[in-house]
Amino acid sequence: MRIVVAITGASGSIYGYSLIRSLHQLGIETFIIATGAGENVMKYECGFDMQELAQYGTVLPNLDLFAPVASGSFKTDGMVIVPCSMNTLGAIANGMGDTLLNRAASVVLKERRRLVIVPRETPLHLIHLENMLRLARAGAEIMPASPGFYNHPTEIWELVNFMNARVLDVFGIEHQLMKRWGEN
Structure with a gap:
């Protein structure tokens, strides 16, 4: 199995980092792309850069359209x-292919x-919502970074794992990242 993971400049790069690590641990071949702002936010929020992600997958420069x-x-x-910024979401929704991230998303669609x-923005205005609707109609799955609390999380990693578990579920990838509702 091969998955492309992209990190943009929205807050919440911990979600991307954690997902990439989980995919690596599950033996999934992973290709990693980050926008310039995504790299900066990851450095600010998590304290590391793209070179450190290379141990978990193949890092691709966002300007490498080849x-x-x-x-x-x-x-x-x-x-x-x-996380997906509204800037990136809007570019993809409107068919922009000027970066590797945008082109790869277009190819997938x-x-x-x-x-x-996984948008990480609040509140949302009409243009954000219309862009999400446009992408959903094109076949994308929109999963706002809204972790559940029914597992009574006590650490941030439990919230992050909840979201990443839901992403893995979309791909049918078995995991042990969270306790499922109704299971012991």
Whole structure:
């Protein structure tokens, strides 16, 4: 299995970092893309840079439009953009392909593969909502970073794992990141 994970400049880069680590631990081949703002926010919020993510997957420069994930003939099982800024969401919703991240998302949509977008913004205005609707109609799955609390979390990692568990569920990837409702 191959998954592309992209990190943008929205707050919440811990979600992307944690998902990339989980995919690595599960033996999933992972391709990692970050916007410039995504790299800066990750450094600020988590204290590390893209080079440190290279141990968990293949890091691709966002301006490298010749990277394998820019082509539909390169088989992947889909892409997750986590966290997804409204800037990136808007660019993808409007067919922009000027960066590797945007092009890879467009490829995933045109090839009818899974595109999971985890927006991390609040409040939302009408343009944000219309862009999300446009992407949902095109086949993307919109999963706002809204972790559940029914497991009575006591640490931030439990909240992060909840969201990442839901993302893995969309891809049908078995995991042990959270206790499911109704299970012991």
